[in-house]
Amino acid sequence: MMNRLRQIADAVRAAGEMSVADLAELTAASEMTVRRDLEALAGQGVLERYRGGARSLLLRGEETPFALRVEEGVERKRRLAAEVAGLISDGEAVVVDGGTTCREVARALHGRRLTVMPLSLHTANALTGGARPTLLLPGGEARPGELGMVGPLAEASLAALRFDTAVVGCCGLTAADGLTAYDLPEASVKRAAMRASRRVIAVTEGAKLTRTALAHVADADALDLVVTDDTAPAAERAALEAAGTTVRIVPDA
Template structure:
């Protein structure tokens, strides 16, 4: 493999994953970690990626979300840990709005036995909550996006504007100190409406989201009450979010 081929493979892998560590890239390219570190320094000097201690992250915006069916099988253990931590933060009797997305779906599943009022913003979550014995289920209007089945549009936004929730569980596509971002413009509008409707906003995000910026800006970090992630989050990423005005809760 030539140096050019190796650099292209590294860039493609980092772009696809959002960020990767040196050991992973060494295995991918069949070279030593020392060689990979030199490659990363060269690529960083060219403005192709961003170096951090032990790896690199992409500087390119990711304009499209992977399909829901693909995401639902990725990082299942981390999503379930995050969901369990979020469920523990919600008290019986609360009114809760649950965003679309695979991690929010895991949260919805854990709310089934609880005594709550819940408005899910995806048909996947609505199906999971249907028939819950103690739960009051509110269904918004809106147009379901194909595959994702997230409810968006004026009817969904009007449903949120008419209500006030104790807690919002918000998914994200990207989360950095610069703010929360989404792949889809309609989804970004819904997330802003969710934030405006809730007293407390809890963002659920695995550590990979902290290195990612998507197309549509949603809100600054200061609009978020708390981010729930896993305990393997990079300290630099966590500290940057705390400095920007939120709380990090590790699951």
């Protein structure tokens, strides 16, 4: 179902609006099923229903909602997360970003002897349920849907501490444009996390090494390591290495 919801959301976003009949043909689902899917997407703020169809509420530069991304490429995200977790030693103080891939990193760190500050409520939830790790929760305002913590309180929490490692996600990453995010407050919190950390690891699916989002977070050389998969374009991997960033490829299983 989640793949069909994403297919519908992407199609309506690309076209601006589409009819129920056209979406049923596109997805090979019944019109009744498509109507239920449109209701679900309307509830997430992705689109607006009208009689016989729907129009997109997502602008080109906006991120697809968390609920639609969370089940995409889960096994790949878990392999990336396991690789990142293996780079972190017991006893470290770690700040873990929001987003779906970083949530998998948080799950991979569950039970470890660490001190962790999660930067979203989704990430924090993945770390709860045991005595370890020790959690430090930032203040701030939770962004709707993403539940990432942003604003002056979140940034002040980060400025008061010093971490061994920051694990950051990204919306886009290229050698030319650096690490980018869709949201300006989110970009500011990422920068604060990076400033507070001795080592910065970016973890991202390879497709994002072809994208640039609105808000600049940092130049590529501010990243000590990029952990990605083998779908990352070879030319972009080489460009990042030339910019001074180490790129580690996690192959598909």
